[in-house]
Amino acid sequence: MYKLYSMQRSGNSYKVRLALAVLNTPYEAIEIDILRGESRTPDFLAKNPSGQVPLLEVAEGRHLAESNAILWYVAVGTPLAPESRIDRAEALQWMFFEQHALEPNIGAAYFWLSLVKGGRDLQTHALEDWMERGYAALQVMENHLKDHAYFAAGQLTVADIALYGYTHVADRCDFDLTTFPSIRAWLKRVEQSPGFVSMDWQPGPEAEPQARLVAGL
């Protein structure tokens, strides 16, 4: 069974939890609070020298980093992975877009405005850039979604999961999605997928055995 090092409120970690939930794949979750330095301990750095979550133990002592590489790995052979060569490449295209155009801007705004107390005052200079570039990325997504239900292969894939991670928290960090109707419709479409769980989701005591495994109980 997979062991996932993850932070509940991290969009990058949530992507992996969402994919595993949609795939109905059990895993053991270990909460790592990066705000408390738990990803910078010698023990964690031995597993991931980049000191980041999520991190997936795929075999005893073998760890995979980078949220989108983890998504790719867990999706192999499942409906979340496109089948044809060009569809796979187009899914990857959107996943690389996510990591250089969306996550560094909306992800950074979310981190400093929503997670870090007083973060807004620390980052006033950078915020303007994040907003401008974040809106530019949203516009590229909106244009695509005007005539596509999903990002690749005409179906829900790991590309949608990757992009959902930070797009769905955009309204928690000053982004206004009013003028992006196709994005809002797509967010709802993802949320209606079988197995969908929210970022805040944690299983209660009445949860099914698998759900309790998810929480590391």
Add this chain to the structure above:
Amino acid sequence: MYKLYSMQRSGNSYKVRLALAVLNTPYEAIEIDILRGESRTPDFLAKNPSGQVPLLEVAEGRHLAESNAILWYVAVGTPLAPESRIDRAEALQWMFFEQHALEPNIGAAYFWLSLVKGGRDLQTHALEDWMERGYAALQVMENHLKDHAYFAAGQLTVADIALYGYTHVADRCDFDLTTFPSIRAWLKRVEQSPGFVSMDWQPGPEAEPQARLVAGL
């Protein structure tokens, strides 16, 4: 035959040219000078709404963007693509690392210090961040290369091609690789690979037919 929209001095474009050269795959190259706005024309934006190079036409009217997604696509079924599921995921891990830790820092420094006249004066504030984060990324690479000849699968893969693109221009934009001996040895290893071409490489009039195709002649 592939049609590649590329800028000679762009590290992201060079990655694709390097992979195609190593694979001995012929292609037609079309030079797009982003400094002259050639990636922002209506004609180009119709092909790639993100307005970026490289861009690969994989079939009549079907275009693939994002350098690393293009690398993945052209490498399918070749020795540059790892075979096993975990090796493939580890190659992707390094390719995502390249796009969020290396390219936004060394790539940005290269663009403003080496390509844009007067760029250094425009970017004095950002430069400090790029240097700090760029050196952090180089240290992660150095640590890996201390006991690995390549980044994934124990052989030259698209992960090496992706990382080579901007690492090899680090010394053109203030980065000092003196204290990164494993990176310097790896750079040489990549340069000794069969089919290797430099970023500046352009075929002369005596070039083989395939090489002239590369130049779009």
